[in-house]
Amino acid sequence: MVRQRAEADARTYGYYLNPDPAFLQSLLEGLKKNEERYGYPSCPCRLASGKFEFDRDIICPCDYRDPDIAEFGACYCALYVRKDVHEGGTELEPVPERRSLEKQSRAYNVAAGKEEKPATAAKEEASEIKPKLWYCKQCGYVVFRDEPPYTCPICKAKKEMFAEIKKRINFTG
């Protein structure tokens, strides 16, 4: 199930899965375990908070995959790799963490908040994340995220083709 999903996603985006069968198996097991314990397949190589709203950006395929593959040939955990890596032409090095320290810290702050101020602390933090509506100027795809995607999942346009939708609907007339 996890494997099929990853294979299908790699095909869609023109990527490959890690060519080392044992390493790949290990990553897929990690993903499966996270899906079982959190309810979503967060990155096996990152500490998740267990709170969906804090972990959304690291649910596989994570928000950082596309820029990491473009720059380093693999995503952070190396589940997805570029063609040249798949074919064995490029040696893989550890990929530095692109996720902001602020977001990483949420996996730890959730815990602190729980102990000192139950519920409210976590709620306040969650409200700091402000997703916006973005649309792809090329194909019209609309997405509700903190940032537009690296490439449009529909037409593969680059991030620069996305613009924020600032229109508001006024219900009071």
Next chain:
Amino acid sequence: MQFSKVSGKKNQHKVVLYALSTCAWCKMTKQFLKDNDIEYTYVDVDLCEEEDKQKIRQHIQSKGGPLSYPTVIVDDNVLITGFRKDKLKETLGI
């Protein structure tokens, strides 16, 4: 906090590994240390109590490291982020 100890003949350095139970790179690091007969202790951070996670975070950040796993701390002095064979070999004299 419950550290697991892995015995090895090469025990002149104090090697502490912070890992994630689901992480393939962390598993490779554990295997590499074991294969080279290095004595080390490790803890899987994702399986820790919340207050221990905070302590680990403080420990890693006090050594100037990013919050990435695996993190290896040698002699409470040298911090190595990620599975870096070259750096591990150099630091541990393998």
